[in-house]
Amino acid sequence: MTPKKLFTLFAFAEAVTWTLLIIGMILKYGTRTTDVGVSIGGGIHGFVFLTYCVVTVLVGTSQRWPLGLTVVGLLCAVVPYATIPFEISTRRQGLLEGDWQLGRGGRAPRNWFERLCAWAISHPAAAVVVGLAAVAIVFTVLLLLGPPV
Numbered sequence: 001m002t003p004k005k006l007f008t009l010f011a012f013a014e015a016v017t018w019t020l021l022i023i024g025m026i027l028k029y030g031t032r033t034t035d036v037g038v039s040i041g042g043g044i045h046g047f048v049f050l051t052y053c054v055v056t057v058l059v060g061t062s063q064r065w066p067l068g069l070t071v072v073g074l075l076c077a078v079v080p081y082a083t084i085p086f087e088i089s090t091r092r093q094g095l096l097e098g099d100w101q102l103g104r105g106g107r108a109p110r111n112w113f114e115r116l117c118a119w120a121i122s123h124p125a126a127a128v129v130v131g132l133a134a135v136a137i138v139f140t141v142l143l144l145l146g147p148p149v
Contacts, residue, residue, distance in 0.1 A: 002099060
C-alpha cells in the first residue's frame with residue numbers, strides 16, 4: 001500500500017468515526033436516550049484516532065515532511081473533520097506521492113526513529129502485532145492506575 005492510499009484511508013476513517021462519536025454524544029447528552037452510541041462510537045473513534053496518528057507519523061517521517069507539518073497533521077485529528085482538508089492539502093502539494101522513501105529499497109534511515117519507522121514500513125504485520133501488544137500493556141497499566149482524579 002502506498003503512503004497516499006494509507007494516509008487517505010485513515011484521514012477519511014478518522015472523519016467518519018468523528019460522526020459516530022458525535023451522534024453518540026447527541027443521543028447521550030442531547031436526547032438523553034442512550035449512552036450506547038458513545039460507548040461504541042467512542043471506542044471505534046479512539047482506535048482510529050490512534051491509528052491515524054501512527055500513520056501520520058510514519059508517512060510524515062518516510063516522506064520527509066517538515067516536523068511542523070507532521071504536528072499539524074496530528075492536531076487535525078483533535079478537531080472534528082479536519083483530517084479531510086489536511087489530506088487534500090498534502091495531496092495537492094504532492095507530499096503523498098510516490099512510494100515509501102524509508103523501508104526496503106528506500107533511503108537509509110538517519111536515526112533510531114527513522115530506523116523504527118523503516119522497520120514498521122518493511123514489516124507491517126509484525127509492526128501491527130508489536131503495536132497492539134504495546135497498546136494492550138499501556139491500556140492495562142492505565143486501568144490498574146484507575147480513573148484520573
